[in-house]
Amino acid sequence: MDDNGQGAGSSARSKRKDARRNQQTLLDAAAEVFVTSGVEAPVRDIAAKAGVGVGTIYRHFPTRADLVIAVYRHQVDACAEAGPALLSTSPTPHAALGRWVDLFVGFLVTKHGLAAAMQGDSAGFETLHTYFLDRLLPVCTQLLDAAAASGEIRSDLDAYPLMRGIGNLCVGADSDPRYDARRLAALLVAGLRQPH
Numbered sequence: 001m002d003d004n005g006q007g008a009g010s011s012a013r014s015k016r017k018d019a020r021r022n023q024q025t026l027l028d029a030a031a032e033v034f035v036t037s038g039v040e041a042p043v044r045d046i047a048a049k050a051g052v053g054v055g056t057i058y059r060h061f062p063t064r065a066d067l068v069i070a071v072y073r074h075q076v077d078a079c080a081e082a083g084p085a086l087l088s089t090s091p092t093p094h095a096a097l098g099r100w101v102d103l104f105v106g107f108l109v110t111k112h113g114l115a116a117a118m119q120g121d122s123a124g125f126e127t128l129h130t131y132f133l134d135r136l137l138p139v140c141t142q143l144l145d146a147a148a149a150s151g152e153i154r155s156d157l158d159a160y161p162l163m164r165g166i167g168n169l170c171v172g173a174d175s176d177p178r179y180d181a182r183r184l185a186a187l188l189v190a191g192l193r194q195p196h
Contacts, residue, residue: 026050034068078103087143097153104185109182137163140159152194
């Protein structure tokens with residue numbers, strides 16, 4: 001037993017939980033810095049935002065590509081986990097789909113420089129793309145199926161072309177302040193409604 005009267009296993013679990021939470025904080029901070037400054041932002045800016053030392057970042061992510069990949073996977077996971085949560089808390093499945101698509105657009109528009117950071121590592125990029133599809137296609141399918149089952153949208157919709165179309169709407173959105181990819185994606189989702 002440790003000094004708190006807890007077993008060593010409980011203490012180890014608590015440390016693992018703290019380490020995971022600290023890593024989440026670091027990845028959230030890196031994502032915010034990447035959005036404002038791109039993936040080439042100085043590591044010291046990320047460390048300052050996360051409230052950690054630069055060495056902590058390098059200990060977890062020895063290269064910039066490691067950090068970019070971890071941020072990307074972290075954001076994919078957050079988007080995937082949001083789908084079921086939105087479905088259970090939104091007034092309707094169509095509303096949940098709209099909110100999820102908004103999160104998805106935010107993810108797509110803010111993944112600045114991923115392709116550049118992965119340049120020369122086509123196998124790594126392909127692995128990330130597969131991870132993206134494996135995690136997000138089932139979530140989008142679940143949202144579409146729920147909205148179709150409720151009679152809100154057509155039942156002949158497939159997640160892959162919808163996600164691909166939304167992705168195409170997001171191309172270049174980060175470099176043109178007059179273009180609002182979120183608004184266009186919202187119009188697309190509104191257009192999925194079943195005609196009455």
